[in-house]
Amino acid sequence: MSMPQLAPNIQDKTQIRQKSLLQRNRDSYLWIKVIIGLIAAVLFILPVIWMIFVSLKPDGYVTKNPVEWFLPPYTLDNYTRLLEESLILKWTWNSFIVAFITTLLSLLVTSLAAFAISRLKFRYKNFILVFFLLGLMIPGEATIIPLYEVAKSLGLIDTYAGLILPMIASSMGIIVLKSFFDNVPKELIESAVIDGCSTFKLFYKIILPLSKPAISAIGIFTFIGSWNNFLWPYLATLSEDLYTLPVGIPVFNSNYSTAYVLPMTANAIASIPVIIAFLIFEKQIVKGISFTGIKG
Amino acid sequence: MRKKLLIQDLKAIPYLLPFFLVYVVFTIFPVFKGFEMSLHEWKLVGKVDFIGIENYKKMISDPFFWETLWNTTKFVIYTTPTMILLALGLALLANLKTKLKKFFRAAYFLPSILSVSVISFLAIYMLQPYNGFVNTFLHLIGIQAEPFWIADKKLAWVAIVVVTLWWTVGFNMILFLAALQDIPDSLYEAAEIDGASRWQMFIHITLPQLVPIGKVILLLQIIASYKVFAQIMLITGGGPGGTTRPLIQYIYEVGFNKNLMGYAATMSYALFMILLILSIVQLRYQRKEN
Structure with a gap:
């Protein structure tokens, strides 16, 4: 106070x-x-x-x-x-590459769609917006069994693509980015259009740079969410080579007896990168939570 | 005119299509696929037989379905009120006028960024009997008890609730903190001129101003808690004797260990319906607030 x-x-x-x-x-x-x-x-x-x-x-x-x-x-x-004798380095790499590509693709796909809904004119726009927001009411945990079947029939089980693709579409991202894009001043857009700016240029030269706070907040959340995701990688990976860190860590519990030191080292290896990222991005994370209310 | 509209539509398609594709395939379609599966005897590989509503009948009379749904509900009941009180308390502490406030905020939030495997593993090792950190600390301060945090039916719940609060309270703390900082100073100034005490201000200004965000947190928390799975599976494995096993763990076991994917999809549908009702309530409420 x-x-x-x-x-x-x-x-x-x-x-x-x-x-x-x-x-x-x-x-x-x-x-x-x-x-x-x-x-x-x-x-x-x-x-x-x-x-x-x-x-x-x-x-x-x-x-x-x-x-x-x-x-x-x-x-x-x-x-x-641990780094020499276990697969933990491989798992760290898997976690990183999956989180990185998921974040990149998610931001790309979501911001394109949010841009169209916010700034382009087309028919059935409201219908499409509502359809895209239905995802807010579909909890991933409750559709994980059929999702597994879908991924299996597409040949995505035990592949990087299988870890990444189902995690890209974010209805929350659509809401946050659309409301951010809506608030870009009209005059800026009109003058750009008068200067002969194409639609795509308008998107990546004007709208995107102005929406950096929203993009970085969603990006950080998507990255941390993917880095820590457990349930889907647990189901969608079969070979140890493809495990992400959260799936791999429990392996140490059974393989290395109940001694404390090695399991805690595995934990530390999995956590130190996110702790450092947290110390760097703490401000953006806190801001991001308070304006989106995103959980986890 | 019509042609112009069509051109506009075509222009929007490349922007919408990538999202549309991944969204339909991985978010919308599984909902329908799940319904199809629930009407079949569906194995992990191969055979699929249409059996109508047999899976639903089975679910209604399956004691484990009700037991695990009740365990999940227990988890919701235990964690929701404690979560809100703890989040509010920590937000008030992180809002104190002190140089440490940034440190407080960062410290309370830090566990939230850790993976569920890390925090579960940490909990298992800290809560070991005889030489675990928590028990040896209790001995150090003179408490000679030897609680079996994970093997005892009641203590297992305590362990799960405390670990979950520690791990996830950060998000809610920040939501409360943002709301606290949004309360206009003028309200406190006016109350101060009227001679209100600090406690009166807290009761009559701070708390009422926090009610809207508190309701949002309450609903988000209930929805999130109904999805509980990973930390329980990793810490207690659902034990001892199934006393902490949540619904999603049972769904997983039925689908992947017992090879009854159709029945697992049926129970997922039940969970889906519970969550759907809760999210409709939540979205309604949030719209009303805005």
Whole structure:
């Protein structure tokens, strides 16, 4: 809550005194709240910190003292061992390439359609818009069994294309981009058209650059969503070579016994890239959530 | 005139067609395909027999369908109110006038970006009995209990709910935070002049202003929670003894382990109908708000 500012026309001294009393009252509990906030923040990041420290321990390390997890000796042996002996590098690459292409294609296909609906004239436009938005009411989880059949009959099971294509069409993307494109000032578009700008040029030279905030927000969400997607890659991949990280990580649970260090190293390898991306893009992510309300 | 319209239509087609194709094939068509499958005895490979509404009859009398649907509903009941209170509390903390507020926001949101496999794995290892981080920490602060977080029927639910809250509260916290920052200062100024206390302001200004976004979060949360699957399957495997197994896990097992794709599609349809009703309610409500 922001500090109230005194309206300039208020001269009454009793009111001013009341106000300063209130302000003292206002701040007196702040430090308690900040401490509660700090404890909560530490609890939220502690598991992630613990994971990273465990990954730096010698293989097979176990302790009954929780503090000792964080103390030296540290080693990077687990990382080299996992990268050399397991498929985790391949899985990281799969996750990256699938997330990257999904994001690129999704942005391309969705922004083209949103542009047509927002800026071009054609018949049955409202019908098409409503049809494209029906997807908001079709949860992927509830159609996953028939989707598997569709992908199977198209020969997409156990292929990169099978991991990417079903995840491209986003009704949410259509809504967000259309409303963004709608808000591009009319004068800009009219003057471009008068200058002889073609429709496609209008799209990629004027509309797209002006919609960067929306595009980057949707892009970040699509990328993170794809990077972390579990259910579809779990069903659509058969060979270990094609696993993405979320599908591959549980393999360590069975293959490498219940020792802590290697599984947590696998976890850290899967998480460090997204944590770095998060620290870089935190502002856009937060903004993106508050103007789209996109979940996950 | 007609020709001009046609030219305009043709011009729009290349822009619409790519989206249209992937959307129809992978989003719309599976809905109809699912209905077709639900009317057949459908195997992973090969044989397909039309059996009418047999699958639906089977579903109605399948105790596991009702049990897993109830487990999913339990998950919704446990997580929704706690999620809203926690999200609101964290949003208030991240909105405090302190230099740490950006750190708070980032810390509360951080788990949300992790993969479900990572957080599930993390939970399994942290919640181990005897030498897991949580239990050894309890011992350190003098609590000599040895809770079996994953193997005990009640504690398994506690573990799933706490892990889910920790993992997903960030999104809702940010929605509340944005709404908090949108409350006009003038409302607080006016109340202050009237001599309102801080608590009164919270009750009479802050909370009412948060009701609209709170309702949106409530509905989005219920819809999202009905789709729960991965973290439960990975942490408890649906156990102990099926007490935490959600509907989607059962659908998966029936389809892929028991090779009854038609019946799995039938139960997916039931879930689809529940979610459809919830999303219609949600869209109606959101339209009214706007």
